[in-house]
Amino acid sequence: MMTMISISYLDLTFLASLVFLLGLVLMLNGFQQTRQLWIASVRMIAQLLLMGVWLSWVFYADHWIWIALVSVVMLGFAGYEISKRQTYVFASNGSFKMGLLSLSMTALVVTIMVLTLVIQPEPWYKPQYAIPLLGMVLGNSMTAVGLGLDTLTKQAVQLKPQIEAQLALGKTAKQSIAFIREQSLHTALIPVINILVAAGIVSLPGMMTGQILAGADPMEAVKYQIMVMLLIVLSTASGVMIALHLGSKRLFDDRQRLVLDKLVKQK
Structure with missing residues (x-):
């Protein structure tokens, strides 16, 4: 049986920085919602991390x-x-x-x-x-x-x-x-x-x-x-x-x- 390879927080930080740089490129190309893209990305990360912590506790409480x-x-x-x-x-x-x-x-x-x-x-x-x-x-x-x-x-x-x-x-x-x-x-x-x-x-x-x-x-x-x-x-x-x-x-x-x-x- 295969095992799942773990992803580190450093890996996620690297990917998040690419999204930030992508926003800058989009802005230079006339995209008007770059700020919304960044805010949505930060919100997504925060929500998922919070849900991960909460669900870990819920799973344990059962x-x-x-x-x-x-x-x-x-x-x-x-x-x-x-x-x-x-x-x-x-x-x-x-x-x-x-x-x-x-x-x-x-x-x-x-x-x-x-x-x-x-x-x-x-x-x-x-x-x-x-x-x-x-x-x-x-x-x-x-x-x-x-x-x-x-x-x-x-x-x-x-x-x-x-x-x-x-x-x-x-x-x-x-x-x-x-x-x-x-x-x-x-x-x-x-x-x-x-x-x-x-x-x-x-x-x-x-x-x-x-x-x-x-x-x-x-x-x-x-x-x-x-x-x-x-x-x-x-x-x-x-x-x-x-x-x-x-x-x-x-x-x-x-x-x-x-x-x-x-x-x-x-x-």
Whole structure:
């Protein structure tokens, strides 16, 4: 059995310095978001190091309450990121609530399902399986839900005359916004379809690569990766549909009138 080669903090520092130098080159070539690139890189490093320390303690404690706490934090930050990625957000933290609800009803549910029915570790909430699976499913679902809601709200603002014309012709709120919901669903799911098409030929997905690097049997790594990809499809598609349903309803009042003052444009 192969053993995993350790990476030192000095190695990571070397790679981080290359990213810093890359930012300088990008700046000289007219890239306007160099500062954001650096900040995002530093944030990523800090978040992953913090998560590494926290997960090491959680794995050692091996108690369901700490695993539940990690899951709640992950869900909360995912809902927050969904709202931050939108041009227009629903007032009163509506976008955050929609994102959190859709992810809880999909990513959390399918993760628990696969832990209890497919992998069946003992106990079923074993952190070695529960936390990585939830993280991978959440990450992809979060991106898709954010894209779907962003497309829905932007199109509702831009196509307000067309929606109101449909309403004036006697169509219901659901019918008048159906074409926007279809476009939003398409936009949200295209990246997921692209990942599925490229997996195994153009790219080796992250979980499979990580397991192989850690010395796992390639065929076992492949089976786990197929399972994760199917979970992502289930969670992402279901989550987007739930979020779009909630968002579409929020755009209309009880009398089926388009009410865009519920949307707030983010700076």
